[in-house]
Amino acid sequence: MYDIISPYLQILNPEQKQAVLHTGNPLLILAGAGSGKTRVITTKIAYLIRECNVPPRAILAVTFTNRAAQEMAERACLIDERAAGAMLRTFHSFGAWFLRRHTQFAPLSERFVIYNEDDQAALLATIMTNASKEEVKGVVHKIARAKDYCMGPDHPDLDAIDRSEEFRRLYRRYEDKLRRIGNADFGDLIKMPVDILRENPDMADGFRSRFEVILIDEYQDTNIAQFELLKAIYDPASYLCVVGDDDQSIYHFRGAEVRNILEFPSQFPETEIIKLERNYRSTAYILKAASSVVAHNKSRLGKNLYAERGEGSLPVLAFLPNQQEEANFCAELVKRSYEEGGCYADWAILYRTNAQSLHFENEFSRRNIPYRLVGSLRFYEREEIKDALSLLSLLVNPRDEVAFRRIINKPSRGIGAVSLKKIVVEAAAQDGNLIAVSRQIREKLSAKAQAGISLFLAALDRSFSTLDKDGASTMVSQLADQAIKHSTYGIEQGIIAGEGLSLCAVSLIMLSGLFTYHKSQDEVSGTQRVANLQELANAMSLYPATLNGLAEFLENAEIDRSRGEQNDDEESPDRVTFITLHNTKGQEFKKVVITGVEQGLFPRESKFGEALEEERRLFYVGATRAKDELYLTSCAERRLYGWTMDVYPSIFLREIDKTALRIIGRAPKGFK
DNA sequence: GTCGCTTCCTTTTTT
DNA sequence: AGGAAGCGAC
Numbered sequence: 001m002y003d004i005i006s007p008y009l010q011i012l013n014p015e016q017k018q019a020v021l022h023t024g025n026p027l028l029i030l031a032g033a034g035s036g037k038t039r040v041i042t043t044k045i046a047y048l049i050r051e052c053n054v055p056p057r058a059i060l061a062v063t064f065t066n067r068a069a070q071e072m073a074e075r076a077c078l079i080d081e082r083a084a085g086a087m088l089r090t091f092h093s094f095g096a097w098f099l100r101r102h103t104q105f106a107p108l109s110e111r112f113v114i115y116n117e118d119d120q121a122a123l124l125a126t127i128m129t130n131a132s133k134e135e136v137k138g139v140v141h142k143i144a145r146a147k148d149y150c151m152g153p154d155h156p157d158l159d160a161i162d163r164s165e166e167f168r169r170l171y172r173r174y175e176d177k178l179r180r181i182g183n184a185d186f187g188d189l190i191k192m193p194v195d196i197l198r199e200n201p202d203m204a205d206g207f208r209s210r211f212e213v214i215l216i217d218e219y220q221d222t223n224i225a226q227f228e229l230l231k232a233i234y235d236p237a238s239y240l241c242v243v244g245d246d247d248q249s250i251y252h253f254r255g256a257e258v259r260n261i262l263e264f265p266s267q268f269p270e271t272e273i274i275k276l277e278r279n280y281r282s283t284a285y286i287l288k289a290a291s292s293v294v295a296h297n298k299s300r301l302g303k304n305l306y307a308e309r310g311e312g313s314l315p316v317l318a319f320l321p322n323q324q325e326e327a328n329f330c331a332e333l334v335k336r337s338y339e340e341g342g343c344y345a346d347w348a349i350l351y352r353t354n355a356q357s358l359h360f361e362n363e364f365s366r367r368n369i370p371y372r373l374v375g376s377l378r379f380y381e382r383e384e385i386k387d388a389l390s391l392l393s394l395l396v397n398p399r400d401e402v403a404f405r406r407i408i409n410k411p412s413r414g415i416g417a418v419s420l421k422k423i424v425v426e427a428a429a430q431d432g433n434l435i436a437v438s439r440q441i442r443e444k445l446s447a448k449a450q451a452g453i454s455l456f457l458a459a460l461d462r463s464f465s466t467l468d469k470d471g472a473s474t475m476v477s478q479l480a481d482q483a484i485k486h487s488t489y490g491i492e493q494g495i496i497a498g499e500g501l502s503l504c505a506v507s508l509i510m511l512s513g514l515f516t517y518h519k520s521q522d523e524v525s526g527t528q529r530v531a532n533l534q535e536l537a538n539a540m541s542l543y544p545a546t547l548n549g550l551a552e553f554l555e556n557a558e559i560d561r562s563r564g565e566q567n568d569d570e571e572s573p574d575r576v577t578f579i580t581l582h583n584t585k586g587q588e589f590k591k592v593v594i595t596g597v598e599q600g601l602f603p604r605e606s607k608f609g610e611a612l613e614e615e616r617r618l619f620y621v622g623a624t625r626a627k628d629e630l631y632l633t634s635c636a637e638r639r640l641y642g643w644t645m646d647v648y649p650s651i652f653l654r655e656i657d658k659t660a661l662r663i664i665g666r667a668p669k670g671f672k
Numbered sequence: 673g674t675c676g677c678t679t680c681c682t683t684t685t686t687t
Numbered sequence: 688a689g690g691a692a693g694c695g696a697c
Contacts, residue, residue, distance in 0.1 A: 065687075092687050117686090133692090134681095186687060254686060355683050375686080409673095416673055448673085559687070582685045604684060618685080641682065642688040 006050075008043060008079045012036075019274045020044045023052065026268040027241040028219075028261070032305040033290075033624035034281025034588065037243050041215055042072055044241070045086055046079035048213055056085030060211045060233075063090055064218035066560040068586050072217075091226045093559050095189030098196075100555075102203070105196045109182025111551040113393045113400055114558040117144070118381065120174075120185050122402045127173050143171050147187025148255025150194055150225040180432055181399050189559075190225040197232040208235035218585070219244035219264070223255040227267075240268060246301050247294050250582060250618045252610070262301070279305050279624075281588055283312020285660045286630045290623035292657035297613045315623075315630040317597075317653060319665035322644075326633050327363035330593050333631065334369055334576055337591065344370055346590035348577040350622050352602040356595065357578050370572055374579040380557050384518045384529040385536055389557060391508045395464055396551050398435035399427075411517035413452025419445045435460065459511035466504045468546050495534050501549055502541035509533055581622045592626035594619070597634045598647040619652050636668065 009017060016036055019029050020043045031037035045061060048054040063069045069088045076083035089097065096114065103110050115123065120140045121133070128136050142161050151158050153171040161167075178185065184192065197204040211233060216222065219242040222230075234240060242264060249258040265271040279287055284307035291305060320326050334347050349360050349371075357373060364371045379385060387410060390403035397403075401424065408423075409415040422445065427437040435457070442453045495515060497506035509515050518529040543549040577589065581602075596602055603615035623630055634649045649671055 090687065189687085251686075253684080353683050353685075412674070414673075580685065601683095614685095639688080 008046065012039070012043065013278060015274055015276050015278070016040050016043075019276070020047050022241075022272065022274065023239060025270045025272050026239075026264075028264050028271050028273045029241065029243040029276060030273060030301070030303065031243050031245055031276040032279060032303060033245065033248065033621070034279040035276035035305070036278075036280055037217070037276060038068075038072065038075065038586070040276070041217060041243060042075040042083075043079060044215065045072075045076040045083050048239075049080050049082050049086075054212055056082050057087070058210060058212040059086035059215070060094070060213065061086060061088045061215040062094060062217065063088065064221060064585065066090055066093065068217065069093075090559070091222070091229065092186065092189045095193050095229070096184075096555055096559060098193045099184065099189065100551075102193075102196060105200060105203070106184075106192050107179045107182075108184055108192075109397045109399060111396045111547065113183045113397050113403070113551075113554055114189070115178070115183050115185045115402065116381075116558060117186075118386075119402045120144070122405065123177060123181075124170070124174055126401070126405075127170060127177065139167065139170055139174075142167060143174060144185070144187050145255055146171065147185070147191045148223040148225055150191050150228050152191075177401075180428075181401055182397060182432075183400060183402075187225070190223075190229055194225060194228045194232055197229075204232055207233040208238070211235070211238060213239045214241070216242045217244075218248075220246050220249040220258050220261045221251040221256040222260050224257055224260075225255075227257075227260050247297075247303075247617055248585070248621050250585070250614060250621060252614055275303060277303060277305055278308050280308050281627050282624055282630075283307060283309050283628060285312050285314050286623065286626050288660040289315045289630065289656050290620050292660065293623070293652050293655045294616055294620040296655050297616055299610070299613060309627075313629060314662040315626075315632065315656075315660060317632045317634070317656075317661055317663045319649070319663070319667050319671075320633055320635050322635050322637050323359045323639065324363075326595055326635055327359040329633060330360060330595065330631075331363050331367050331369060333591075333593065334364075335367070338369075342591075344574045344576045348579055348584070348587075348589040348592050348625065350579060350581050350584060350592060350594045350625070351596055352581055352604070352618075354580055360578055360595075364576065369576060370574065371576040371578055374577060375583045379532070379535075382529075382532055384514070384521075384533055387514055387518075388505065388509055388533060388536055389554065391460070391463075391512055391514070392505065392550060393554060394435060395460065395467075395504075395508075396547065396554060399432040401427075401432075401434065404434045407512070408456065409452070411513045413456060413513075414446070414448035415452045415456075416449070419449040419453075456512065459508060459513075462511055463504050463507040466507050466545060467550065468544075495530070495537055497537060498541035500541045500545050501543040501553060502537040504545060504550065505537045505540045509537070581618050584622060584625045588625050588627055590627045591629040591631075592622070593631040593633060594622045595633045596638070597632045597650045597653055598638065599650050600647060601638065602650055603652070616652065616655075 009020065012020060016039065019040050029037065029040065041061065045059060048059060049056055061072065063072060069090060073084065073088045076086070099106050099108060103112070117140060121136050124136050124140055128139065145161050146158060153168050153175055158168065197207070214230070214234060216230070244261045246258055246261055249256060252258070265273065287305055287307045318329055320329055330349055334344065337346065338344060351357060361373065380389065387407060390407040393400050393403040405420065408420060422441065423434060423438050426441055427434045430437060438453050439457055442450050445453065494510055495506045497503040515530065515533065518533065521527060522529050540553055543553045603612055607615050632653065634653060635647060637644050638647045649668060
């Protein structure tokens with residue numbers, strides 16, 4: 001048996017193999033960029049199942065994004081399909097999974113909805129009635145940070161975030177209100193499971209014995225609450241393996257603590273460490289350029305990364321006059337390589353802020369170069385989509401005040417501030433069910449508001465009826481389908497319902513008047529809102545037309561934002577990628593352009609100390625995405641807020657080893 | 673309560 | 688430059 005080494009293990013290098021075969025003590029894998037850590041983790045999952053007889057369901061593997069989780073599942077299944085039975089999730093989706101199964105232990109509605117930052121702000125705005133938007137956002141941010149550190153409103157260490165009693169009061173009232181609504185924010189997805197597991201030792205024991213193996217990827221970007229969650233479900237008799245790279249820690253602004261990885265060996269005694277230092281992705285000059293920048297950081301473990309792929313070509317630094325020329329330069333690069341037989345999909349255009357994508361979109365559209373925009377789309381944050389999601393949320397949780405406020409008078413139904421207040425106040429006096437209260441007290445409102453409420457409730461009711469409570473009932477669906485067709489008020493063209501949940505969505509969008517409203521918006525300003533609503537309905541057709549199916553869809557919409565982008569893959573897969581530096585984590589491309597490498601933009605203004613070091617790591621992450629070619633662009637002027645201003649090369653450009661760089665264009669005076 | 677014009681603000685990065 | 692909030696007129 002031992003003589004025969006399976007082919008899936010043969011392709012590993014000695015360190016990778018050591019990491020895969022390792023068992024026993026906790027293991028920390030320090031994996032440099034491009035060192036094959038995904039291969040190690042996926043192989044390890046398969047190996048544990050095949051060779052160590054670990055039942056798949058006893059394996060918990062945590063990744064940073066849903067995209068990574070999906071990729072990992074696919075790759076592990078290629079080696080052994082039983083890997084499909086392992087639990088592969090992000091921390092947040094694990095938390096949501098946990099809470100859905102334990103709502104009776106959590107202060108949550110049975111089918112809670114997840115609030116994002118905007119929803120949090122909308123909720124807090126009902127408490128901070130006289131505050132500016134900025135103030136509200138500031139407090140939202142602090143509350144989110146507090147939860148990242150697993151601190152409730154009465155936690156003694158809250159001083160580290162804000163010393164004021166006022167903040168504690170706001171945090172308390174926010175929690176109070178959110179609990180009454182019965183929904184959860186992002187921080188709750190981690191903090192609540194921790195609280196529940198601490199209060200219910202038996203349940204914690206159950207998890208400890210279930211998960212014999214816990215694997216965590218991107219460990220450098222975990223936060224304190226996630227560390228607490230790990231401790232709550234980790235049994236010292238289980239096998240724990242974390243993978244990360246301190247040089248790629250780029251989410252401190254979101255509460256990530258690199259000390260989780262630095263202190264891992266002391267947190268988990270007898271930890272063994274394996275370093276993966278062979279880089280299989282980038283050619284040597286690219287690696288040299290990237291490493292020479294991050295070498296300027298003081299706080300790092302320090303490691304050596306060896307390029308296994310030969311010298312390659314020098315990274316190119318292009319000095320350009322302005323953004324227009326920058327977009328033009330990128331388009332020319334892509335065009336030339338395409339004409340020489342390359343693919344569009346080889347290319348990625350990277351930038352620091354989402355706003356920068358616009359110039360590239362315009363230029364590439366003009367030239368008919370296909371591209372895909374990652375992330376910045378924010379499909380689920382678009383106005384029309386949020387409107388539709390609010391309606392859907394109300395079906396799932398009629399106590400959702402944020403959704404109710406958003407949608408009750410949109411489009412205008414004659415329900416103004418006065419009527420709204422009556423409903424909200426009455427609901428607060430009862431059990432908080434805004435829909436039930438609206439129905440109950442509608443007679444007490446003005447005639448106009450009464451009519452509006454009735455229409456609104458009818459739309460909800462009829463859409464609700466499209467959902468099967470259990471089992472299939474096509475009869476119900478057909479009836480509802482007809483009802484919808486008859487109630488489009490002579491609109492020749494509506495949104496088309498497909499399978500599953502899409503009927504419910506279409507029903508709501510049509511009957512609530514959202515369709516007509518956004519259609520007229522489209523006609524006025526040439527937007528694509530109706531098309532987006534259609535796309536939403538299409539996405540929903542994959543889910544069963546049940547209340548649970550709807551709750552599941554809403555959860556995925558909030559936690560997995562990458563989902564909205566997938567539909568364009570089928571049409572033409574060969575596209576240039578436009579993506580923020582943060583979003584590139586875990587990805588690779590043959591040819592990469594990092595744009596806007598200017599002081600003030602990247603690194604951003606007012607970054608110093610630890611924050612500057614984080615920007616440097618971001619540069620490192622971006623540069624090491626490139627396999628064959630790396631380009632950096634820096635403009636002499638940039639337009640900001642409608643103003644054109646002179647800008648200067650990023651400090652990072654000076655830090656690059658000059659033997660690993662070819663400069664083109666006119667370098668500004670003083671740039672050496 | 674709604675519509676249209678003016679002013680003021682925006683840009684980090686995301687699960 | 689462009690979009691959202693705010694203010695005044697119907």
